[in-house]
Amino acid sequence: MLEERLQTIQTWLKNENGAYAFIQGKANLFYLTGFRCEPHERLVSLFVFQKEEPILVCPNMEKDLVRQAGWKYHIIGYSDHENPWDLISKYVATLNINGHNIAIEKSLLSVARAEQLKELSPEADFICCETRLMNLRLIKSDEEIAILREAAKLADYGVEVGVHALSTGRTEMDVLAMIEYELKRKGIAEMSFGTLVLSGEQSANPHGKPSMKHLQKGEFVLFDLGVVLDGYCSDITRTIAFGQITEEQQHIYNTVLQAQMETLKLCQAGTVLGDLDRKARSIITDAGYGSYFPHRIGHGLGTEVHELPSLNETNKDQLQIGMTFTIEPGIYVPTTGGVRIEDDVLITTDGYECLTQFSKELQIIK
Template sequence: MNKRLQLFSDWLQEQHISLALITSSPNVFYLSGFWCDPHERLLALLAFPEGEPALICPQMETARARQTGWEYEIIDYDDTANPWELIARHVQARNIAVEQIAVEKSHLSLERYEQLHTYFQAHTWLNAEEKLRQLRMIKDEKEIAILRQAAQLADYAVEVGVSAIREGKTELDIIATIEYEMKRKGVREMSFATMVLTGKNTANPHGVPGQTPIQRGDFVLFDLGVIVDGYCSDITRTVVFGSATEEQKAIYNTVLRAQLAAIDACKPGAPIGAVDRAARTVIEQAGYGPYFTHRVGHGLGIEIHEYPSMNATNTMPLERGMTFTIEPGIYVPSIGGVRIEDDVFIADDGVGILTAYPKELIVV
């Protein structure tokens, strides 16, 4: 049994949990090494405090599951079968007295819970998510190496985007260029919908790219990432096309100082909230406090947003192996917005930075 599964099974044993049914694709991947988007079908992993786990997946995915190295039982099913009944039979064959079941409460739908409850009327339903978040939050060296590869490709994607800027090109034009070049690099999937925003659209932190053309004097904001071997990168850079006003320079340099202050606050043992406050203090002292409208970052790994949440009230201490983003921003509706984002990790002696595209103000 791999280390991750063993640690999870040990937790089940410590908590006297009869079994766990893990149903989210990211957590199934974390524990099994098998990534699958089953759409409406059930994908699940059965874990026990003792004994071998089992994978439940659509029959059409069985061969892929085996190819990933899964060596334990696979309970596969076709589109006419009831997978819940197959799960119940498997558990009954183990002669387990089912009293406590751990599930992902935020992922398991009410409909699926009712199906599960039909076969398992456990005395207690427990949440497995907190334990899985703790396990996934601390990355090992192999995971950080993969995240570094993903970050390097994200750097290249920004380089492609900046090089493609021309007056009159639209946000979607630039996105098309970026994603075409990433496919040529062998990237199958972006971490999320690539964001290129220009002009006043940049004042919306999660703006929706469209047919807005780039004009001289515009901020152009890139927020993007790629997936490598199941792990995500996430980078934001903001440039100016043509020439920058003094106000644009002031906003940009304030965000840059805030981002560098937050990175400098990233040390083993430091409370997460101090990282957010380091960036926020710089922005507030410059008079732009009301225009920094989100937390300073988020955990990063198999999912684009993971634990920990890098917000000002989080008292959790930073630990070696945590990976997350640092991405302060200022968004002024009448002018536009600036965000600068890097992917970082906590090392023994401080912080390591995975993304490397230049951060000084670039005027294209």
């Protein structure tokens, strides 16, 4: 699979008169090499050429992990006292490189590294390979889907742990810690993003910050979490009533649930992405909460927790079999609280499959 992906980039380079692609994004590196790491300030990058074999550049201390990940091509390793660009320059000088352009991830390349690339190839111009890479990652293989299913099950489990942990006297951070502890006991070393446990007024902030706030009866508690499993991400949101809630809070919850369920019915190959956002938005607006739904209906999901497609109302692209993404309408009312319901969705030959399956019916924890 990795060879096919690399060959696709090589073919693209030929068509674009590309001398080589310089790839350093964490998700793209994993997608093309099988190696996933957090490089910090050190250079970890992939060079893909039209005809020559690709090379992976990494610190010497990462070389064994690169091989364990399945990389079988050349590695340029370096120690902290060495300048990796000197080693790259010496190696590239031995190659017979065709093409003129350097393909880069435009949104990720720093000025410092752009200058290093220009020193390496002074006559070359930059072109962007990000769109090509994102489109490659758009349709998932059977192997990728199997991993995403398992990642979704672990996200379900995380919410289950959180719900069982709700108790007067505990803080949001208490519950968050219990969720991540139990997931680590399942072998999860990395979360897709910072886990959210938000209660009461805090839940009215779509991306609020969990705190030492104590849980109180009569409030919503919003869980938003996901795991990274074998390089692939999950992402789930559930909102729970901690104690008896008001009629308005129940109305908000039921509106969000209706918006999500009706939008899911449209999830099939050929549906225009913007129609999904407009469907959910129309239901929430008709209920009087349109101004309290400030974000798109969803986003793509894969080696990154946010990737293509973007499910906003202006997107005219169509759903395709093998796409994975989230459907996550929400209503966030200051002082009252917020509700979001989010599932990971796969487009299939028969329509769609919800990978996340934790119950969406309103749960009131007494």
